[in-house]
Amino acid sequence: xxxxxxxxxxxxxxxxxxxxxxxxxxxxxxxxxxxxxxxxxxxxxxxxxxxxxxxxxxxxxxxxxxxxxxxxxxxxxxxxxxxxxxxxxxxxxxxxxxxxxxxxxxxxxxxxxxxxxxxxxxxxxxxxxxxxxxxxxxxxxxxxxxxxxxxxxxxxxxxxxxxxxxxxxxxxxxxxxxxxxxxxxxxxxxxxxxxxxxxxxxxxxxxxxxxxxxxxxxxxxxxxxxxxxxxxxxxxxxxxxxxxxxxxxxxxxxxxxxxxxxxxxxxxxx
Numbered sequence: 232x233x234x235x236x237x238x239x240x241x242x243x244x245x246x247x248x249x250x251x252x253x254x255x256x257x258x259x260x261x262x263x264x265x266x267x268x269x270x271x272x273x274x275x276x277x278x279x280x281x282x283x284x285x286x287x288x289x290x291x292x293x294x295x296x297x298x299x300x301x302x303x304x305x306x307x308x309x310x311x312x313x314x315x316x317x318x319x320x321x322x323x324x325x326x327x328x329x330x331x332x333x334x335x336x337x338x339x340x341x342x343x344x345x346x347x348x349x350x351x352x353x354x355x356x357x358x359x360x361x362x363x364x365x366x367x368x369x370x371x372x373x374x375x376x377x378x379x380x381x382x383x384x385x386x387x388x389x390x391x392x393x394x395x396x397x398x399x400x401x402x403x404x405x406x407x408x409x410x411x412x413x414x415x416x417x418x419x420x421x422x423x424x425x426x427x428x429x430x431x432x433x434x435x436x437x438x439x440x441x442x443x444x445x446x447x448x449x450x451x452x453x454x455x456x457x458x459x460x461x462x463x464x465x466x467x468x469x470x471x472x473x474x475x476x477x478x479x480x481x482x483x484x485x486x487x488x489x490x491x492x493x494x495x496x497x498x499x500x501x
Contacts, residue, residue: 232255232257232269232270233255233257234253234254234255235253235254235255235435236251236252236253236254237252237254237418237435237436237437238250238251238252238416238437239251243439245469246414246416246439247340247414247462247464247465247466247469248339248340248390248392248414248462248463248464248465249337249338249339249340249414249416249460249462250278250338250339250340250469250471250476251336251337251338252335252336252337252338252418252437252458253335253336253337254334254335254418254420254435255332255333255334255335255336256286256331256332256333257331257332257333258330258331259287259321259325259326259330259331259332261326261330265290265320265321265322265323265325265326266320266323266500267320268320268321269289269290269318269319269320269321269332270318270319270320271318271320271500272292272316272317272318272498272500273316273317273318273474274314274315274316274474274475274490274495275309275311275314275315275316275317275474275475276311276312276313276314276315276346276474276475276476276477276486276489276490276495277311277312277340277341277346277475277476277477277482277486278311278338278339278340278341278346278476279308279309279310279311279338279339279341279388279389279390280309280311280336280337280338281306281307281308281309281336281337281338281339281394282301282306282307282319282334282335282336282337283306283334283335283336283337283375283394283396283458284301284302284303284304284305284306284307284333284334285303285304285333285334285335285396285420285456286303286329286331286332286333286334287302287303287321287322287325287328287329287330287331287332287333287334288300288301288302288303288321288322288324288325288328288332289301289307289319289320289321289322289332289334290318290319290320290321290322290323291307291309291317291318291319291352291354292317292318292320292498292500293309293315293316293317293318293350293352293496293498294315294316294317294495294496294497294498295315295350295352295496297317297352297354299352299354300322301354301355301356302322302328302356302357303333303357304356304357304358304373305354305355305356305357305359305360306354306355306360306375306386306394307319307352307353307354307355308352308353308354308355308375308376308386308388309350309351309352309353310341310348310350310351310352310388310389311341311350312341312345312346312347312348312349312350312351313346313347313348313349313350313495314350314486314489314490314494314495314496315350315495315496316495316496316497316498317498318498318500320500333420335418335420335458337394337458337460338476339388339390339392339462340390340465340467340469340476341389341390341476342389342390342465342467343465343467343478345389346477346478346482348389351387353385353386353387355375355385355386359385360373360374360375360384360385361373361374361382361383361384361385362374362382363379363380363382365403365405367403368400369399369400369401369402369403369404369451370397370398370399370400370403370404370405370451371397371398371399372395372396372397372405372459373395373396374393374394374395375394375395375396376388376392376393376394377391377392377393377394377395377461378393379393379395379407379409380407390462390463390465391413391462391463392460392461392462392463393409393410393413393459393460393461393462394458394459394460395458395459396456396457396458396459397455397456397457397458397459398455398456398457399422399424399449399451399454399455399456399457400451400454401451401452401453401454402450402451403450403451404448404449404450404451405448405449406446406447406448407446407447407448407459408445408446409445409446409447409461410445410461410463411442411444411445412442412463412464413442413461413462413463414439414442414460414461414462414463414464415439415440415442415447415460415461416437416438416439416440416459416460416461417432417437417438417440417447417449417457417458417459417460418436418437418438418457418458418460419432419433419434419435419436419437419438419455419456419457420434420435420455420456420457420458421434421435421454421455421456422434422451422452422453422454422455422456423451423452423453423455424449424450424451424452424455424457425449425450425452426438426447426448426449427447427448427449427450431452434455470482470483471483472486472487475487
């Protein structure tokens with residue numbers, strides 16, 4: 232699956248507690264069974280892989296028995312904990328829905344004290360999280376985790392994070408008060424905005440803000456969609472190897488052994 236990777240890059244390794252951001256916008260091939268497309272079974276340990284769905288849908292299955300389809304406007308929030316195997320496929324009706332799949336996958340680090348907790352999976356539908364609409368109707372925000380604009384997201388997370396999607400029509404403007412100690416970033420899927428005290432930002436770019444204020448103000452120069460992320464840094468050692476994110480090399484070797492021994496379970500897709 233071809234993806235755009237604004238985090239990490241050669242210039243920015245990670246923005247604690249955020250480890251990775253992938254943006255995929257693909258046409259699901261009509262000659263491939265959706266049950267065989269997408270990403271097949273693979274393991275994770277020690278962090279939360281989170282998928283935000285902007286177009287189409289994602290069919291999630293995992294070795295803990297979860298089996299769920301979430302369509303555009305929703306998200307799938309999984310805490311891998313001590314280890315889990317999952318797959319992410321297009322839903323069977325993807326071609327009836329236009330055949331396009333646009334998603335963002337975000338990796339959020341888990342505090343050391345919870346890396347070996349039992350895994351959990353939280354599906355959030357398009358109507359399963361609170362939203363805000365500006366009085367002029369030009370700005371819409373949907374909150375998945377944390378607290379913003381007097382809203383509280385439904386996700387339970389071991390890491391203190393605010394995650395929200397923003398849809399802004401041209402000339403829309405919004406100011407957001409944010410925790411001063413949080414890392415803050417915006418990823419634009421398309422369009423163009425201006426950020427007060429900075430300037431223009433084009434689509435398919437990520438903006439990382441300095442930790443020197445208590446809020447941001449943005450205005451849409453073109454219709455745009457964005458992912459807003461803020462998080463309290465964990466300030467812990469990060470050692471990762473492929474799908475495992477731990478605190479030292481010994482833990483990584485143990486994760487590899489546990490996976491090979493089947494301790495993360497088995498996923499047989501029906």
